[in-house]
Amino acid sequence: MSFDIQQFGVKRTQIPPLQNRPDLRPPMNPGLAAGPREEEAPQGDPPQQEPQGDAKKSALIESIQQLGQTSVASSPDSNIHCLSIIGQIEGHMAMPPQNKTTKYEHLIPQLVAIEQNPKIEGLLVILNTVGGDVEAGLAIAEMIASLSKPKVSLVLGGGHSIGVPIAVSSDYSFIAPTATMTIHPVRLTGLVINVVESFEYLQKMQDRVVSFVTSHSNIEEKVFRELMLKVGELTRDVGTNVVGTKAVEYGLIDEVGGIAQAMQKLNELIQENKQKENILQ
């Protein structure tokens, strides 16, 4: 399937149901209409009887409901890809629908595509996450860390638990002054059968997170473990809530900043990368 980067713009158009618009039927249609195969034809579904005039109105309402506004400004072609890590990081188990999730099975091939696509020159990772699956989070972090293109991360709001390794996986990390990162131990809930083995298993899981964070940021392992086991900071757990400037002081994050600084840094890194490529050629 050929792919055009122009589709990457933020503009997302919702196309109304198409049964009244034979002129818009696939394959020419750019919209979202699915043509189910004969055997997959919906059974017992009333065909939509929406008049054409209402279709435009309903598309408008839908865009207000989904995006909170009527239309999204279209942007010029961008050479960076923005990856937002929000809510829970969903891994091997689908989470109940009240959770907002970032699905790792979608992000991992997306990161492969970012590496492969010559039109994408840099990656901006924006985080506001409460944590989630350890293995899924580490997988995303490793994918970002091993990407050959310049990448910059920005923590807004929160980058907690497994969000910490993802935040430090980029070449350069930023944190908003009010954003926080909670550093606490990995926990096991539910039935514990073999205490010693469970403890060792958890210890190993913990070490994977700690070693990733310490090898991708300037924080020392001793300091990170101290923060993780600190008593009296969190109500339900041991650990520390590290706010903006503190995260930079500990060496966990590179700089306090916002979107402007992050974009500027990313553009600098892209330029450096291009110069390096030119020298090699």
Next chain:
Amino acid sequence: MIIYSVMPMELIMENMEGMSDIQYEETEIDGVKMVVERTPQTSEAKIVRLLSLNPQDYLNPRFAPGTTIYFRPNA
């Protein structure tokens, strides 16, 4: 599977029982296979995940998980 999160486990796992009622279905749009969640009583469905082997499909905002798609009766 270990969840490493600041959210209490009971909040994350609330409504877990209702998960089995969700109807998943496989479909194909423009040659891209995907799993969708049917919205009962309508001709709409929500994309759950892609089954494509082409990584570029995952960059297409049309195929982002959560996007609503519409089924139409075959002409």
